[in-house]
Amino acid sequence: MDVNSNRVLSGSDGKVWVNGELWAEIQKIEFKITGNFDSVNFVGDPKEHSRYTGCSSEGTITLNKTYSRGVKMISDAFKSGVFPDITILTKVTDKQTNQSERWELKEVLFTELGHTIEAKKTITQEMPFKFGDWDILETISA
Template identity: 35%
Template structure:
């Protein structure tokens, strides 16, 4: 007996697990990735209609962060030198989320272009802990898209 899509029961093993997520920074796989997040936030202005306050989207803001378990320098010095020379280098980041135990064949892949970094952690450590570095970034939402998405 065939089931309608509404009747499908999803088990816990079908939930996404971030352990298989991957990130590429300018085409280079970040094998030491710990956490990745990117989001688009609507910039709104209030609009008064009668006695009600509504809102209108007037812009979009893209931002995110990459956290890595520090193994190599990741060209931080190159970005620092560009900044010191008055340049604003831009990057491309691609994120991929897949889970071999989720529904077979389903992946999400998002490409984010025109990425700028807001700060560079040159050095940070705490004795007894694995060294991590976080790279907060911004991007123009018009330069982002899903290459693959879950239907």
């Protein structure tokens, strides 16, 4: 199997939109979907088996703090208990083939709000979130 190192994706070729708005100051986005499993055991069988019971999903956006992105929206939601409908779309493109992988995260709820200031350091803001659904809109083929 031949592997071309130029085909390895770079985060610098990625983009993230929140509710259709490009958030260019994002330093990093990470998210994961984790399966939940119950242990299933049988008499006479020493092995542990598993049964899928559902999944959970969470992530974090890390921003280079350039302005108060999302602060008011999240603060208002925590105070009122009324959370806005939020969708996150990610896209990373292979410049060699112009193919992209795109994910759409739906039912996004930002779960924390905070602020850090440290002398002689650039400021970043972490925005943890949970999401209830997702679609993989596009994939990159070999």
